[in-house]
Amino acid sequence: MADEPFVWIKSLGDERGWLMRVYFGKSPNDPMPFILTVMPEYVAHKLQKTIPPLTLQDIQNYCNSHREELRQIALRCKQGGRTTETLT
Numbered sequence: 170m171a172d173e174p175f176v177w178i179k180s181l182g183d184e185r186g187w188l189m190r191v192y193f194g195k196s197p198n199d200p201m202p203f204i205l206t207v208m209p210e211y212v213a214h215k216l217q218k219t220i221p222p223l224t225l226q227d228i229q230n231y232c233n234s235h236r237e238e239l240r241q242i243a244l245r246c247k248q249g250g251r252t253t254e255t256l257t
Contacts, residue, residue, distance in 0.1 A: 175244050178202055180232055182225045189228045193243045204253045205243040207232055211256040 178192040178199065187209050194202035209223050212231045216223075232239060246254040 175203075175240065175247070177236055177240060180229065182229055184225055187223075187225055187228070189225070189232050191232055191239055191243070193240060193247075201252070203243050203247045203251075205239060205246075206253070206255040207239070208255060208257045 174195050175193055176196065178194050178197050180189055180191045182189050189207045191205045191207060192202040193205065207228060209228060212228050213219060213223050215235075216227075216231065218227075242256070243254065
């Protein structure tokens with residue numbers, strides 16, 4: 170399983186929940202991707218900011234600039250048998 174490809178497929182922001190869902194899988198058309206949900210609380214903690222000034226764009230920027238770190242978190246969760254994880 171360690172040699173299996175695990176790539177960033179896409180990320181989608183949810184303005185209602187102010188969160189970002191990042192999809193990972195074997196390939197861009199993986200029928201059962203792993204979904205990593207990144208909450209504003211997680212990003213605020215990582216950036217040492219308070220939540221109110223954090224925007225959906227801030228969360229997207231964080232996800233884009235920390236792609237490998239998020240991929241590693243998602244991969245560990247997937248190897249642990251999960252299909253989703255939420256970072257809070």
